[in-house]
Amino acid sequence: MNVITKKTDPKSVTESAASRTYSAPALDKGLDILELLAEVETTLSQREIAKRLGRSVGEIYRMLARLVDRKYISLVNENYHLTTKLFELAHRNPPTQRLLVEARPIMQALSTALGQSCHLTVYGQGKQVVIAKVDVPNGMGFSVRVGAELDLIVSVSGRILLAFQDGATQKLRIAEAVARSPEHANTLIVTLLDKIRERGFESASSVQVRGLYAVSFPIMDSQGHAVAALTVPYAERIDLPDRKTIADVENTLGKAAKHLSALIGG
Template sequence: MKDDFSVAEKSTEANARSYSAPALEKGLDILEVLCRSQSPVSLKDLAGQAGRSVGEIYRMVLCLVNRGYVAQVDDSYTITTKLFELSQLNPPTHKLLLEATPIMNKLASELDVSCHLTVYNHGKQVVVAKVDTPSGMGFSLRVGSDLDVLISVSGRVLVAFQDNETRNLRIAESLQRRADQEDPQIAVVLDFIRECGYESSPSSQVRGLYAVSFPILDSQGHANAALTVPYAERIDQAQRKPIAVIHEALAEAAKLLSEKIGCPSR
């Protein structure tokens, strides 16, 4: 009897894993198309980009309009801010952004640099907050930007400060997204970053740019986020803070932010 129950339980779990929800998938397809678009999209174009027919998505679009996720503009449709508003209700992200804002503002103001905060998301990293250079001239990233992981300083920091299982999963996910970024020495690199406590190196993507990144740690010593300063020499500023000062200030800011979100002082 026990064996029969175990077989039935496994069968139920297998069915659950293979179960599909066509209506939900159509709705998500619509939202993803509209989120990627910079302007309103006609119903015909929306259907084409979602790989659906107009008949398949018509009622779903109306439902999303009624629920406030999508707005109708003449004969086209555009995403509203409702998804963004809901995302702000997520407690971990909300706490991180709430505590990060004043720390990042202070860092940028004292050093006259820009800084940004990224989190890992399925093989890529996403910019969730940024502060521009107070003087108005500098390198900065747009909030919401997707960044590569294994070839960027901040991305490697997000992978280095994890347990081995999570580290391996993130490497695999990142390579699935960008197989051309495989590095046979990546394990050695990540171990070195973890030993140092941060990474600081010339950018592999932007010539003349130097990147410094520290992890924002949880109580287990795992990186919830990476706080990064893109640093470039300014030939018109003889008194510009040197990179050593950037390291020191960024380390202090990252430590403070880690403590604010629950990581005990080490």
């Protein structure tokens, strides 16, 4: 009896494996709980969590207990909330940690020199996240909180994180930003980003806060890509005779960003 063996194309096997979807219901439940608690501004009871996730209380009971045991969430007065563990894990990541260590003294000096607050943002899934900030030295001005999620296309710092990327990365980030905030779609965005890249930084009036001006520079890696954006939201103090001008901000911030880039190997 002759046995006919069919040849298998290695390429088709690879493509099949790459397109296979794996199911991990328990992991999905845990991630759903963490993402839900990250989105709400208040604590939630077990019943409220189950209702919002479209699951039964019995489905999530053990998962909640394990997340409490592993200290990802905390149970206080029958309500659950996120702990700081996820934040701590993110900052243990070597590139992020190195960036933060080098950035802190530079940002302190920058804020003192300008009399303005400053913050550092990185890209993440169609948005930017504030990973460090220094408040206004004299206590009066504009600042954002660490952990805040900011838009990309309509913000000065967001456009920095888009402009200083290779073409494929830039295209992907724009698509993710538009998917997150469709109202920010802009057919001229690529042209605008090209001009920012040629200029080396972005400096413009805020379209989100009236009367606020923002200046942002990229923090570059060794390949010339922006790994972060260092930004000063400039709020003019009309009661100070020796207040810094926007040109002063651009000059001082540019030097600080260049210094930080050099320190992280950019």
